[in-house]
Amino acid sequence: MILPIVAYGASVLKKKAVxxxxxxxxxxDLIDNMFETMYYAHGVGLAAPQVGLSIRLFxxxxxxxxxxxxxxxHFKRIFINAQIVxxxxxxxxxxxxxxxxxxxxxxxxxVPTIRLKWVDEHFTPFEETFTGLKARVIQHEYDxxxxxxxxxxxxxLKRTILHSKLSNITKGKVNVDYRMKFPQLKK
Numbered sequence: 001m002i003l004p005i006v007a008y009g010a011s012v013l014k015k016k017a018v019x020x021x022x023x024x025x026x027x028x029d030l031i032d033n034m035f036e037t038m039y040y041a042h043g044v045g046l047a048a049p050q051v052g053l054s055i056r057l058f059x060x061x062x063x064x065x066x067x068x069x070x071x072x073x074h075f076k077r078i079f080i081n082a083q084i085v086x087x088x089x090x091x092x093x094x095x096x097x098x099x100x101x102x103x104x105x106x107x108x109x110x111v112p113t114i115r116l117k118w119v120d121e122h123f124t125p126f127e128e129t130f131t132g133l134k135a136r137v138i139q140h141e142y143d144x145x146x147x148x149x150x151x152x153x154x155x156x157l158k159r160t161i162l163h164s165k166l167s168n169i170t171k172g173k174v175n176v177d178y179r180m181k182f183p184q185l186k187k
Contacts, residue, residue: 003037003051008101008149009170015143017054019081022123022180024055031078032057039180043099045137047144050100052181056081057142062133071135077085079118082142086115094136096150101169102176104162108153110139111176
């Protein structure tokens with residue numbers, strides 16, 4: 001089932017999400033729905049807060065970036081209760097966008113290497129180091145479960161310049177080809 005993606009301005013996007021356990025209701029269905037929603041919206045990642053749930057869950061499928069980095073061809077993962085345990089390297093810029101903030105893209109600085117601990121959908125624990133675009137995609141989605149949007153990583157000047165565009169997104173004054181929920185949509 002394709003879920004509506006929560007738009008910029010919704011309070012759930014600014015909350016630090018909570019851990020879940022293996023008894024979380026209908027977790028398998030939620031994960032399937034998140035992947036379906038992400039694919040429908042042509043994204044490479046989707047975090048639970050983006051579908052209105054303040055839980056530490058995000059999914060990624062970086063296959064669209066495989067043209068730039070062949071290691072991303074089969075990089076499809078489910079991350080539950082993720083924790084970044086180490087970040088390293090000199091920050092580098094890459095143009096990012098977000099399904100919750102349609103039509104806005106900006107060069108964002110992030111570290112090139114992270115070490116992450118998480119569990120998968122079976123609550124099997126993992127710890128792995130990710131680099132390059134894998135690290136970047138994970139960091140973007142990880143920010144969502146910490147209540148951080150990529151716009152928070154922009155300079156104050158850039159946010160000021162984008163203010164009216166961001167305000168319009170909050171009000172539903174944006175064209176998208178996927179389902180969205182807008183926090184200030186006038187009915």
